[in-house]
Amino acid sequence: MCSSKAWNYVTVLLLCLSWSSFLLGADDRITDPVEVTALRAIKKSLVDVNKNLSNWDRGDPCTSNWTGILCYNRTLEDGYLHVIELQLLNMNLSGTLSPELGRLSKMTILDFMWNNITGSIPKEIGNITTLELLLLNGNKLIGSLPDELGYLPNLNRIQIDQNHISGPLPKSFAFLNKTKHFHMNNNSISGQIPPELARLPSLVHLLLDNNNLSGYLPPELSQMPSLLIIQLDNNNFEGTTIPSSYSNMSKLLKLSLRNCSLQGPIPDLSTIPGLGYLDLSSNQLNGSIPGNGLSLNITTINLSNNNLVGPIPSTFSDLPLLQNLLIANNSLNGSVPATLWQGRTLNATERLIFDFENNQLSNISDTSALPQNVSVWLKGNPLCSNTNAVQFCGSQSDTEINQRSNSTLDCPPQSCPVPYEYSRTSPVRCFCAAPLLVRYRLKSPGISYFLPYKKTFEEYLTSGLELQLYQLDLDDFEWEKGPRLKMYLKLFPVYQANNTNTNVFNDSEVRRIRSMFTGWGIPDSDIFGPYELLEFDLLGPYQHGLSLNFNCYIV
Template identity: 75%
Template sequence: MFQNWTYLAVLLVGLCCWTSAVIGAKDDPITDPIEVKALQEIKKSLIDVNKNLSSWNRGDPCTSNWTGVLCFNTTKEDGYQHVRELQLLNLNLSGELSPELGRLSYLEILDFMWNNISGAIPKEIGNIKSLVLLLLNGNQLTGSLPEELGYLPNLDRIQIDQNHISGPLPKSFANLNKTKHFHMNNNSISGQIPPELSRLPMLVHFLLDNNNLKGYLPPEFSRLPSLLILQLDNNNFEGTTIPASYSNMSKLLKLSLRNCSLQGQIPDLSRIPKLGYLDLSSNQLNGTIPPGKLSSNITSINLSNNRLTGTIPANYSDFPKLQRLLIANNSLNGSVSSTLWQSRTLNANETLTLDFENNNLSNISGSSDLPANVTLWLRGNPLCSNTNLVNLCGSKSDIESNMQRSAYNPLECRPQSCPSSYEYSRTSPVSCFCAAPLLVGYRLKSPGFSYFHQYKTTFEDYITSGLNLHPYQLDIESFMWIKGPRLSMYLKFFPVYEVNNKTSHVFNDSEVRRIRAMFTGWDIPDSDLFGPYELLNFTLLEPYQHVFPSSPKSGISRGVLVGVILGGIAVAVTLSAIVSLFIVRFYMRDYHPISKRRHCEYLKSWEYLCFSRDSSS
């Protein structure tokens, strides 16, 4: 019996040593310890009222599903994994951004969009040379833009819009040779636009509307080889004229300089071959409207609230895509040609609005009968003394706002409703198909049109092809124009009806990750018509919440649970070994030799061999 106990003791001690070795291996760091410490400091600087970052207290960032922390799948040459993305959008975080962000030296996406974070942008972010997307829009950030941000060699997009950033634009931004998107609207950025920015070879979108910019419009911007959108509304360039060189912006799609205190004449923009949207309203522009014919792509012309004279150019009747011609509150004279609405055949989804109020227009040449989807406002012109035109001279109605609202068509399906988090797809080719959608808040930041109904089908094809989905998988639940003008949408994406001949009511996990990554990585290709977009939220219903858990349901992660279990085993094994030792010693204490000739010789640890040397042996 003693021998059995000693063998068991040896086995238990060996198991204890093995378990300790396993647990020690589990504790070996996977993520670079410098980055782990940096993440801990980042968390300390934030106020997380909803405890969305509670997972940051457990395990390893790259293996324990820390909320919003995405790592590279492989280790680097230093033997560690590194953080590739910090996706913390829309988590109701406040507090401040920690300078320790600069220690995430392999980071490519830094996303704190749509939180309540205050304080300044840390200059240490300029140390992250791998950074591609800097997304800080929709917070309460203050202070000036750090010069250090101008030395990020791989930056593709900087979004700091809808904050309280002040101070000038750093001249160092002229070094951002890979940056395509400058989205800095709705801040308090002041001073002059540095002409050095005209050296940026990849700049596509320059959105700085609703700031405190002043000085002059850099004529050097005409040299920007890739610029598609120049949007500077609601700044104060008092006494400044629109540079004539802007006529040479060969790729420009949208020029929006509304309410900028601009003076002088409108340059001839007819040489811009694809210009689709022109807004020069609410300035102090004078002279006549240039007679050169604008691009046939033009959808919107807004020259209202200026000091323009002369007549409406005859070629304004020949724009096949025109949705809006707004020239109210000027001093235009002459006649209104009926060819503006008679030269086009509008389909049911097309709309044309002509606002000519408060000018000196004397008559309508041609028929004043308007198609159903054409709106003409003429109040405040001499021609309104003609009693035959009284129906065109009333006050503006809500007809235009009604046309801008989205229509919701409820489905007529069987009485029993879908289970919770599921709903009927209105766009599925299978009637009353019940599935769990992905919910996406989405916004077009600078669209190239004024009315969406005409382009709704085009948009559905654009967004689904960009996501590699079928058009019927998208349901535009609603849309609404907001100040900017910007177009907000609420999108629902449904799974395909059948996968491998089996009905599918949910997306699989990998597809959820892929679709979300397309939005958060800005991997959907840009569109000339729809312009830049932004993700407002990506909502996961119950069937998908495990894919991106923002607040872990259980109080312990899988890695920690394994460690606890192994630790418990180790403790149990150790205690068993100690008890076994005491038992063996207890029995050895009570043992008395029967014969003096009987000897016990020690052979090895925990084992004795006992034998007799009497005469009969």
Template identity: 70%
Template sequence: MGQSRAWTCVAVLAVCLCWSSLQAGAQEQEITNPVEVTALKAIKKSLIDPNKNLSNWNQGDPCTANWTGVLCFNRSLDDGYLHVQELQLLGMNLSGTLSPELGRLSYMLILDFMWNEISGSIPKEIGNITSLELLLLNGNQLSGPLPEELGYLPNLDRIQIDQNYISGPIPKSFAYLNKTKHFHMNNNSISGQLPPELSRLPKLVHILLDNNNLSGYLPPEFSDLPSLLILQLDNNNFGGSTIPVSYGNMSKLLKLSLRNCSLEGPIPDFSRIPNLGYLDLSRNRLNGSIPLGKLSDDITTINLSNNTLTGSIPANFSGLPQLQRLSIANNSLSGIVPAALWNDTTLNATERLILELQNNKFTNISGSTQTPQNVTVWLQGNPVCSNANLDNLCGSENDDEDDSESSTNSTASCPSQACPPPFEYLPVVCFCAVPLLIDYRLKSPGFSDFRPYKSTYEKYLTTGLRLDLDQLDIASFVWQKGPRLRISLKLFPLYVADNTNISHTFNSSEVKRILGMFTGWNIPDSEVFGPYELLGINLLDPYKGVIVPSKKSGVSKGALAGIIVGTFAGAVALSAVVCFLILRRHQRNHPAISRRRRKSTSSIKIDGVKAFTYGEMATATDNFNISAQIGQGGYGKVYKGTLADGTLVAIKRAQEGSLQGEKEFLTEIELLSPLHHRNLVSLVGYCDDEGEQMLVYEFMSHGTLRDHLSVKSKEPLGFEMRLRIALASARGILYLHTEANPPIFHRDIKASNILLDSKFVAKVADFGLSRLAPVPDLEGTTPAHVSTVVKGTPGYLDPEYFLTHKLTDKSDVYSLGVVFLELLTGMQPISHGKNIVREVNIAFQSGMIFSVIDGRMGSYPSDCVEKFLSLALKCCQDETDARPSMAEVVRELENIWSMMPDTDSRTTESVLSSSTGKVVSDSPSSSNAGKNPYVSSDVSGSDLVSGVIPTITPR
């Protein structure tokens, strides 16, 4: 018997060791965040993939199994998971739509769906990806408006949506894209006024908005853009607008292209722009004479054709050293044509100059009429062409040069025996190798003729790619509408003459590196070549299979542990069977262990706050019955519950594995537990049991303020009620700022975070994003702000906090001011591209304030409404110092309240009456039994919860 027990113990010990090792290996094995895995599957489901490019998206883990186009961080973050860093799905013939689940890839840097056939709208949820740097959606069939939420991407460097069917205006929120350098939105149907607010963007270098439906005027403020290099707005309709004189002060501008924009008035003087290289103002209704100031020596192209210009040709158009094209055709210019235009130029064999002077009123030529070999002059349609001796200048237009001509490589001297496909001769050295084939385009080049710049371009590109000059062959180039220059590139492995180990192909790491330079836009921009775009990559046979880089190499620790443990497990298999039989006998004699239990954690203990067990929470919600669920969000699900003593509560249950939930759980307990104010939602208790984390609040039977301001609300609030709610909310926030110890900045004040109890008393909720105010330093000085990552909700965010990351008490004042505007107008902060602060300001300044007041609140005293509106706008000033303090806000609201009719018989602490004048009962109405009827359906993107604190996804 003793020997049997000994063997049993050995078997149990072996199995335990085996299990322990397996657990260790499993913990070391990095896997993709489950939220992101679910999101990727939803993204695939919304796409149509006829070529089966995403067929491996159902196999294994996205990061470790190298799903096509999914690139991950090569290390896990603090949460122990791998995260998607890039989604590279360029040119895969995908159709379908973009899933809103893209917004759950919250660590992504690059989102690339270029050159597919995807339709539908751009999901606003992309605005949740605060880490996003490159948004590349060009060359699809996307439609609908640009989401306002994209303007709150704090790290966005480039937005490329060109060549789609995007409509509607440019959102004002784009003025917050302080890190964005590239606006590439050409060839869409974008309409409306160019927002002058874009002039605040400090890093914007390229504005490509040509071929849209823009109207209105050209904002003079654009001259304040400190980094702008290219402004390209061709083929829009700024009917009656003039070119602002201030555009002549754009000190860094390299290219200004305003072709066919219905512009009128004179041409500004651009002679003060030191490096201007390209000027196209053709096909407008510009008048007056051409300014006499001398343009930059860098100028390659001047196109003023098809206007109504008068006067003569300025003398400073002669002798411009880089000039390739001067077009002043189809105007009303007169006088003498100076032959210096073509005689004062020096051209090498690859350079040429085209002078388009036709259809004006020129009567004579001063100087020699003989033109150099590489100069073409067109003068037909002018009186001077009545001279029969000017056939060389007045002949028919027949340009014998063709810019679309393909370049040729230098393989003619190579042996006639061709390289076997897919090998090709590397030009000059006649070396057989397999090239990388790149289809590439210059989107806004600063010249009209590429040939003189070809060698310069080769040096620029190979330097940017960190390749030798001999490794590049420009197979062809062709001008396309725009004008844009499409270039076919061939990149070859490095050939070294004295190296006996020459490789005829790139190794996989070099392929990944080179492609990453293109797809990550890591090749530096060039002043003369402008922005580029990747059109396609053609990987020949030796390179197929390396298009999806693996950010992890070798066998991971987890996998290695699995191999070792697997071997050991086989050796103790018999012991495992014995152990299983023993455990089975043991389980017959003991109650089943709850499957809900996870690894044990040390539960927190907080004085003064009741700790509930998991069992109590399950009982309160009928075992979390779906009928008790009243909301759901990023934190998890929210349930209406009844405690053992009959108290109604709202129970916010953290989603399993939710880092956001765990963080908010601790933050809310730490901040709410010591706070006690009638205008703050009370924390009843918490549950930290059996691996579950839940927060328990008082139940707010009348839901959120946003619900009652919704157009779907059946009983709109009267003005008196709205003023009471504003005053109560302000008092709650004032308590946070001045009486809480230490003071607290809420950071997420909004209408859906102001809840109403059974008596319509307003209470501020949701402290998941709150921060403690700064405390005095050793010298007793208290800092004015807290430096922190920007979080909150678009439309409510303090602009100065957004720009500087400095959170102050005035940040809450701004957000509350937006709530005040909602109370007065019934509008949402952002709706259909319109910002409530801007719309109300416009109405206020035009004397039309009552046109925006919510008509559903019935009659109201106009003087009280005016003062309330004035206070709201003061709270929403862009500059922090211009806003009142929260104490001043409360005082002003109390003053407005005292002005209300019949206030002598009431106090601000009295029981509130509904908008219908009926006294509100202390107990919830029967309509609130069961599922809360006040769950809003029109506030997208938030946790639509009645009586609880919604969770906000940080922007």
């Protein structure tokens, strides 16, 4: 059932669209001339090889449905219509970003994701005080981050990941009081993480992995009241220790500091009640592993490739959601406690991996057969000279294969012509419909294996999209470096008896679903972490979708 809020949204949207359709042919409303001039300059600075913006030369931006332009449905106090969103993701655009973007003074979403745009980020974007989402990831942008971006009072999300941005993080970012998401991974950002960022009251995701950061890890980050994810892998904090104050981050769900040249001991993180994912691998950490028990929510512990000594803590035996315990390439000694896996019963989709290779472990407390889907890797330890332990000393193998759905339905193929297809998840057998095709990625998931959580994910996503569970067909998934999890989703319309148009989404529903993805209307998940839209394909009966603009804003 849809919530009353959802019904109000749909009702207002339909009224708004109907009213807009009536007005567009009847009134003489026009877009602010300053913004029209700015849009023409923006187009001029871009290279549009696919001619997606060819209609930007015809009519008015707001009343002639210029591609990617979304506007308020009413004139403001100045008597003009205004651009509220610029949605140009995945259009194979190159060229540069025009400083004239700063003239779109009422805009809330600026989206150039997944293009080939070069040049620097214009400082003039800092003039758009209404901006909430700044989405520039997946381009070829260079240069430093402008200080002016730190003075955007309404910014909720900044995504500049997967570019070539260099230079330091501006200290002005400490003034982004409403910003929840810093996604800046996979760039060349250098220098110290400004301790001033600790003043940010709303930040939940700090993703700065795969940059050139150096200096020390600011202990002040532990003072951030809302922080859920810290991901700083593959930076160079040489000579730095992990601040003991990080144990005070009561809301932290994920701490990933892989390959950061960190030294010193592992702090006691047992006081973080919801910690679900810990990766401190490939550093120079030393000392023993803290013996106090970690959160019962933990799925992944990776401490491999350090200089750790001492025993394997017995508290690792009491972690009911654990998927991976990886402590290879250290100097651990003593016994491998079989209590780590004894008592665990896994179903066919679950995996439990213990990688203790290349340590100094001398014996194992029980060499009886392992439970289903439990793997223990001990190659390179002295205990492998014991013939009773040989089953644990072989080569590693893959534990989760990327899934692609190959099941077929016993339905007549000629009755469902391409691009229509039979819905494998519909309760109505051989329901032929045109799906919306969505490429989607989890940017920092809190799990190592997805199949045990597939049903939970499907329930989470369809609930967030306000769709029925059977409308989603998760066709395949693929783990990528990060690790990140890429998915291919098919969304099917609802079958309605005696309705000849039941096999396609109507235009308003296409708009609604697309806006949920592009506007980050789907709530974040503690398990699955932040997500991103890679592609929203509009094929077949939806091909006209690039010109399906709202011309409407739900206040």
